[in-house]
Amino acid sequence: MNKGVFQDLKYKVFQSGNPSFLYIGINTIIFIALALINLPLFLSGNGGLAYESFIREYAGFPALISKLPERFYTILTYQFFQKEFFHLLFNMLWLYWMGRIFLDFLKPRQFHFIYLTGGFAGALVYLLSYNIFPVFAAATASGATIIGSSASVMAIVVATATLxxxxAIRLLFFGDVKLKYLAIAYVVMDLIGLGSGNAGGNFAHLGGALLGFTYIKLLKNGTDWSSFFRRKPKLKVVKNSTAGRNEKKNISVVDQKEIDAILDKISKSGYDKLTREEKETLFKASKH
Known part of the structure; x- marks a missing residue:
C-alpha cells in the first residue's frame, strides 16, 4: 500500500506533466530533506542547520550586489527554500488552487514561465529596493538575503486573476470571492507590509505580482513571452495545395477568435456562465 502511494505521488509530481504538482513536489521534498538533516544535528546539541548561517548563505538571494558574481545561481535556488512549515504550507496551497484554474485556460509551458520569471522578478525588485532606499542600508551591508517561493506563487495568483x-472561489468565512478582489487584497497587504520587518519579502511579492500581471496583459494583446519555450516542429515534406494551407490558416484564426470571445465572456460574467460547448472548447485549446 505504501509503495502504491509512493508511486502515485511520484507520478503526479514528475510524470503527470502538471507543473503545479512539480513545483509543489520540489518545494516539499527540499523542505522535508532539510528538516530530516537538521534533526540529528539538533539532537546532538550542535544547534541544528540554521537558515541564517547555511541555507541563506548558499541558497538565499543576497541584497548585496557584490555577492552576485559568486552567488548568481541563487536567483533560482532561493525560490525553493522555505523559512518555516507554514510558509511552505500556505504557498503550496495557493499554488495548488490557482494552478488548477490557470491550467484550465493556459498551457503548462506558460505556467513554468510565469512561476520561474515571477521568482526572478521578485528577486530583482528585492535587490533594487535594498540598494536604493537608505532604510535598508544597514541590513544590506550585514548580508541580508531572501528565501521562499512567495514571489513565484504571487506571479501565478495575479496572472490567474488578470486572466x-x-x-469566483469559495473561501471560509467569506463565501464566494472573485479572483480580482483576492489579488487586489494581497497586493494591498504587501504594500502595507513594506513598512514591516519583512519588507524584503513584500518587495519580492510585488515583483512577482507585476510580472504575472504584465505577462497576461501582453498575452491578451497577442504577445507570449513564453513562446521561446515552445518546441520547434520538425520540418517535413508534404504534398498540399495552397488552398489547403490557406484553409488551415483560416481555421486557426477562427479558433483563436472563438477562444478570445470565450475569455471575454468569462471576464464579464464568470466561468460558470459558459455553455458546455464553450467549456469543452477551452479544455481542448488548453491541451494544444
Whole structure:
C-alpha cells in the first residue's frame, strides 16, 4: 500500500506533466530533506542547520550586489527554500488552487514561465529596493538575503486573476470571492507590509505580482513571452495545395477568435456562465 502511494505521488509530481504538482513536489521534498538533516544535528546539541548561517548563505538571494558574481545561481535556488512549515504550507496551497484554474485556460509551458520569471522578478525588485532606499542600508551591508517561493506563487495568483478576474472561489468565512478582489487584497497587504520587518519579502511579492500581471496583459494583446519555450516542429515534406494551407490558416484564426470571445465572456460574467460547448472548447485549446 505504501509503495502504491509512493508511486502515485511520484507520478503526479514528475510524470503527470502538471507543473503545479512539480513545483509543489520540489518545494516539499527540499523542505522535508532539510528538516530530516537538521534533526540529528539538533539532537546532538550542535544547534541544528540554521537558515541564517547555511541555507541563506548558499541558497538565499543576497541584497548585496557584490555577492552576485559568486552567488548568481541563487536567483533560482532561493525560490525553493522555505523559512518555516507554514510558509511552505500556505504557498503550496495557493499554488495548488490557482494552478488548477490557470491550467484550465493556459498551457503548462506558460505556467513554468510565469512561476520561474515571477521568482526572478521578485528577486530583482528585492535587490533594487535594498540598494536604493537608505532604510535598508544597514541590513544590506550585514548580508541580508531572501528565501521562499512567495514571489513565484504571487506571479501565478495575479496572472490567474488578470486572466479571469471574475472567476469566483469559495473561501471560509467569506463565501464566494472573485479572483480580482483576492489579488487586489494581497497586493494591498504587501504594500502595507513594506513598512514591516519583512519588507524584503513584500518587495519580492510585488515583483512577482507585476510580472504575472504584465505577462497576461501582453498575452491578451497577442504577445507570449513564453513562446521561446515552445518546441520547434520538425520540418517535413508534404504534398498540399495552397488552398489547403490557406484553409488551415483560416481555421486557426477562427479558433483563436472563438477562444478570445470565450475569455471575454468569462471576464464579464464568470466561468460558470459558459455553455458546455464553450467549456469543452477551452479544455481542448488548453491541451494544444
Amino acid at each position: 479571469v478576474p471574475d472567476y
